[in-house]
Amino acid sequence: MFPGKAIRISLVFLCLFTTSGCWDRQEVDKLAIVTGLGIDLISGPEPYLITAQVVSPASQTNIQESSKPFVTTLAHGKTISEAIHNFSKESPRKMFFAHNNIVVMSEKLARSGIQDFLDFLDRSPQFRRNAWLIVTPRTAKEVLQTQCDIQKYAAIGLKEMIYERYHPFSNKMQRKDTMSRLEGLSSAALALKIDIKNTDRIEQQKLEEAGNPVHNSSQQASQEKDQLQISGFSILNKYKFAGYLNDFETQGLLWFLGQHKGYPIRLPCPTSEQKYVVFLLNQKSKHFKPVMDQEPLQMIVKVSNNATMAENNCSELSLFNAKDKENLEKKLNEAVKQQMMVSLEKVQRSESDVLHFADAFYRKNPAQWKKIRDGYGKKFSETKVTITVKSEIRLSGMTSEGLKR
Amino acid sequence: MTLFYRKRNKRKLHQTSLVSSTLPSEPNNLGTSLSDNITHLKNKFKNCSEVVFRDITFGTEQQNQAQMIWMDGLVEREQLENEILNSLIQRSDIKLHPESDPKSFLEDMKTRVLKATQVKELLTMSDVVEGILTGDTILVFDQTPIALSISTKGGPVRAISEPQTEAVVRGPRQGFTESLRTNTTLVRRIIKTTDLKTEIFTIGKFTKTAVVVAYIDGIASLDVLEEVRERLSQIEVDTILDSAYIEELIEDHSYTLFPQIAHTERPDKAAAELAEGKVILFVDGSPFVLIVPTTFFRFFQSSEDYYERFPMAFAVRSIRFLFIVIALLLPSVYIAVITYHHEMLPAQLLISIAGSHEGVPFPTLLEALLMEITFEALREAGIRLPKQVGQAVSIVGALVIGEAAVQAGIVSTAMVIVVALTAIASFTIPAFNVGISIRILRFPLMILGAVLGLYGIMLGLLALLVHLCSLRSFGVPYFAPLAPFRWRSMKDLFVRAPIWSMNRASLRKPDEGSQRGAN
Numbered sequence: 001m002f003p004g005k006a007i008r009i010s011l012v013f014l015c016l017f018t019t020s021g022c023w024d025r026q027e028v029d030k031l032a033i034v035t036g037l038g039i040d041l042i043s044g045p046e047p048y049l050i051t052a053q054v055v056s057p058a059s060q061t062n063i064q065e066s067s068k069p070f071v072t073t074l075a076h077g078k079t080i081s082e083a084i085h086n087f088s089k090e091s092p093r094k095m096f097f098a099h100n101n102i103v104v105m106s107e108k109l110a111r112s113g114i115q116d117f118l119d120f121l122d123r124s125p126q127f128r129r130n131a132w133l134i135v136t137p138r139t140a141k142e143v144l145q146t147q148c149d150i151q152k153y154a155a156i157g158l159k160e161m162i163y164e165r166y167h168p169f170s171n172k173m174q175r176k177d178t179m180s181r182l183e184g185l186s187s188a189a190l191a192l193k194i195d196i197k198n199t200d201r202i203e204q205q206k207l208e209e210a211g212n213p214v215h216n217s218s219q220q221a222s223q224e225k226d227q228l229q230i231s232g233f234s235i236l237n238k239y240k241f242a243g244y245l246n247d248f249e250t251q252g253l254l255w256f257l258g259q260h261k262g263y264p265i266r267l268p269c270p271t272s273e274q275k276y277v278v279f280l281l282n283q284k285s286k287h288f289k290p291v292m293d294q295e296p297l298q299m300i301v302k303v304s305n306n307a308t309m310a311e312n313n314c315s316e317l318s319l320f321n322a323k324d325k326e327n328l329e330k331k332l333n334e335a336v337k338q339q340m341m342v343s344l345e346k347v348q349r350s351e352s353d354v355l356h357f358a359d360a361f362y363r364k365n366p367a368q369w370k371k372i373r374d375g376y377g378k379k380f381s382e383t384k385v386t387i388t389v390k391s392e393i394r395l396s397g398m399t400s401e402g403l404k405r
Numbered sequence: 406m407t408l409f410y411r412k413r414n415k416r417k418l419h420q421t422s423l424v425s426s427t428l429p430s431e432p433n434n435l436g437t438s439l440s441d442n443i444t445h446l447k448n449k450f451k452n453c454s455e456v457v458f459r460d461i462t463f464g465t466e467q468q469n470q471a472q473m474i475w476m477d478g479l480v481e482r483e484q485l486e487n488e489i490l491n492s493l494i495q496r497s498d499i500k501l502h503p504e505s506d507p508k509s510f511l512e513d514m515k516t517r518v519l520k521a522t523q524v525k526e527l528l529t530m531s532d533v534v535e536g537i538l539t540g541d542t543i544l545v546f547d548q549t550p551i552a553l554s555i556s557t558k559g560g561p562v563r564a565i566s567e568p569q570t571e572a573v574v575r576g577p578r579q580g581f582t583e584s585l586r587t588n589t590t591l592v593r594r595i596i597k598t599t600d601l602k603t604e605i606f607t608i609g610k611f612t613k614t615a616v617v618v619a620y621i622d623g624i625a626s627l628d629v630l631e632e633v634r635e636r637l638s639q640i641e642v643d644t645i646l647d648s649a650y651i652e653e654l655i656e657d658h659s660y661t662l663f664p665q666i667a668h669t670e671r672p673d674k675a676a677a678e679l680a681e682g683k684v685i686l687f688v689d690g691s692p693f694v695l696i697v698p699t700t701f702f703r704f705f706q707s708s709e710d711y712y713e714r715f716p717m718a719f720a721v722r723s724i725r726f727l728f729i730v731i732a733l734l735l736p737s738v739y740i741a742v743i744t745y746h747h748e749m750l751p752a753q754l755l756i757s758i759a760g761s762h763e764g765v766p767f768p769t770l771l772e773a774l775l776m777e778i779t780f781e782a783l784r785e786a787g788i789r790l791p792k793q794v795g796q797a798v799s800i801v802g803a804l805v806i807g808e809a810a811v812q813a814g815i816v817s818t819a820m821v822i823v824v825a826l827t828a829i830a831s832f833t834i835p836a837f838n839v840g841i842s843i844r845i846l847r848f849p850l851m852i853l854g855a856v857l858g859l860y861g862i863m864l865g866l867l868a869l870l871v872h873l874c875s876l877r878s879f880g881v882p883y884f885a886p887l888a889p890f891r892w893r894s895m896k897d898l899f900v901r902a903p904i905w906s907m908n909r910a911s912l913r914k915p916d917e918g919s920q921r922g923a924n
Contacts, residue, residue: 025745029763096747
């Protein structure tokens, strides 16, 4: 390769690179980074209202102290794609959805079916499959317009809240999981439930009612703000909303999924109903044993856990007393079973098999599964479930006997 | 052997010097008449003010006439006086006269009279001239067609000092100097074997620079050695001012960014390379000796890697390789990610970067080029400026330009961090010459990254890899021992195994695998 040839070749490359242009080039300051996406149903010929929570990066540099860390942009359309496309009517920057971790759907939309919406999300290359699907009893627009206290970007704060609250299960109920469950044997899946509460005002009221001396209530009132609140799971059945689970039911449900990690459970003291002993429970194992010989179907569920004492308000109880310990373990078994029964009942009533019993039935006998597959929801709701719990108290916390009473 | 040879090398080596035709042919042999010889020499050294001609007469009856010629400044004064002048002038027992028996007269001079260590007989005028020019003292006797050359090379030389470019925390602190003899001595002091051979070549019409080819007989590859000899003997140039001249004249590939011959200032490193079967070229007047053949990864190994215990050496070497990758790729990957692959960054990081980019008027590529070129200019200015000022300029450059540019919103803070990190990373490369190659390569990669994103960077890296694999250094594949792969050499490539675990063979011939195959 002598110089003349080298020059010619480098000229070719120079032209190749400079004249072809950079089609996909997108400077980072020309992007509107969407951190949260919401969808509502509205009246009129264009039923879909899309809300995008967009980061305003200028708030980073602190030049304008007063500027909000994020803005919400709205767009509506006859179809979801059209609505998304209509964002460009109002936004000077290109909407960039790849960093979106929160997908909020209003209950109204969820009731009418989310299949179209999920189909859209799944086809577009920009949407992440590890975003969380959320159903809210309010509107998605409201949820996305609510500020979060510590985290500047509310959607990122919401994502972190979900992650912390249900860790490690939170990583197993993202869009990818919800969709594969909806497509799976049971066609039922879980999503999250987010509500907006004015916690400050409610608690303030209660403080006053309890007779605490409260001053400057008017000044306090100015700080009142609506807060986002994770309040359990929502159940999706065949791409449609089928009900909510409250916190207690959610914890009961986690036992069936083998994901009950570190949630507290309380037992009343033997002598006084107003005092409690509290344990933190960590699930060790979960075992399903399906019995499919006759209808109704049967399921034997075995659950075991480790318990750590978190509070002991009962002066008469001591873990160093073998009998006490044995009694407590028995009571724990009963309490856990109770918790599980409550959520089981709720789930069975909605005929949505979010407990993955269907997988166990299928694994036990694939041939027979084909026979029971039709109308499985009904059969699931009639399934007889036997629950056995085995609790073991392992630790008494960082102390042993505790304070003298 | 001819396989080694590429056509362009021949062309390069045959650049003929301007003076070759203008020099008149010598009348060569010395005559018997002293005055004729002296006239001829004086003619030759016309207007050369440093040349001293000194008449001496000696012998029992002051019957012998001679002329002593030397170049003032090139010779050791004391030696000249003690060994030659004193031994001739104060002696009166020299009875012989060259006219009657020149042979025994010269023998007598050499064995009995002159107290010098090295005495040679010279027959031709050109040898005499060259002897004077290289610092020998020449004795020309009356009635004798043979002159005596006494080695009195001397004069001011720089003392041995610590190597400037290859400083180490631990290890020998002496470095090569400009004096050839000092340099070969420094290596001889380390390697005490008769197998250490030092062949001498003289190159350069004007400079007549001595080039010593050193190798350990029995370890060094004969093919490489033969190749070195052949390439050296084909050089025809006027001046050799530094070993860099030799490097450029004998290297395999001219049109590449990568140096194919390493150099060092450290005698210990030179000795280590000799023991591994390399050939070392000492060039008179240069404190840098050349190491051939050299492979790419040699440039990333510091002699300190062997002077620290192996876990530390391993850790330090790993960091070095990591930062070499950063020095080469960080700006281009940053540009590619920022302009094409926004989804690759964590959300918070992207928001931070977007925030720092807010209000910056330039595209990322332009911003990066601006900063990188400014940095290169600062670095260059830092070398050129006097030491005291250089520091000030760096501070002004770094603080004022960097800070002001960010304040003014011309560049983003993220870009300043990237450029600064790249700059630091590029100085972790122990060899300065490869450091420059990598710094230059950064720029095409940045453009590729800006045009085609990570795909473009990958294309660039592949092209680079192909290029590196196609290079050879004296017949040895440049990318050895990775391509061709040699498992045994892995002990001393990215990691540095304990010294006891590296067996003799792998220490000695890390690149031998293909050396033979190349022929």
